[in-house]
Amino acid sequence: MSFSLTEAARAELDRLFAGYPNRAAAILPALHVVQREKGYVPDEAIPFLAELAGTSPADVEGIATFYTMYNRGPVGRYHLQVCRNLSCSLMGAEHIIAHVSGKLGIRPGETTPDGMFTLSMAECLGSCGTAPVMMVNDEYHENLTPESIDALIERLRAGE
Numbered sequence: 001m002s003f004s005l006t007e008a009a010r011a012e013l014d015r016l017f018a019g020y021p022n023r024a025a026a027i028l029p030a031l032h033v034v035q036r037e038k039g040y041v042p043d044e045a046i047p048f049l050a051e052l053a054g055t056s057p058a059d060v061e062g063i064a065t066f067y068t069m070y071n072r073g074p075v076g077r078y079h080l081q082v083c084r085n086l087s088c089s090l091m092g093a094e095h096i097i098a099h100v101s102g103k104l105g106i107r108p109g110e111t112t113p114d115g116m117f118t119l120s121m122a123e124c125l126g127s128c129g130t131a132p133v134m135m136v137n138d139e140y141h142e143n144l145t146p147e148s149i150d151a152l153i154e155r156l157r158a159g160e
């Protein structure tokens, strides 16, 4: 399996790995570079990054699968990650997930047929005080209600 990136992304990776005395320390930001470029971290990226980091593919795979911010498969244009951890659960995350699921007609782990939305469940997003919370791509949406979700999805559908 071959793996390639744009010249700009490849140059960014070279800068990242050169910037750490222990090259493996650059794996986290390097995974972000790959995800920004490809939309997710494909399997072929794992041995590619391992070689750059001077470590094993198992090490890179372990990092890429431990952190939920890395997508291991293609996602829709908008990736909705609803927190299901303690504070959000206490504030109704289960209902939020059910509402998003019903609104989009997909279950967690699925993407709408038009490729617009992927729904995922996430662990604590670090914003417990504003639960329930979800991320849409890199943006936080907090104190969610069914109404705020409906409005948000309509805005996204309208391209706003």
Ligand code: FES
Residues within 6 Å of the ligand: 083, 084, 085, 086, 087, 088, 089, 123, 124, 125, 126, 127, 128, 129, 131, 133
């Ligand atoms: S429990 Fe949901 S943000 Fe922390």
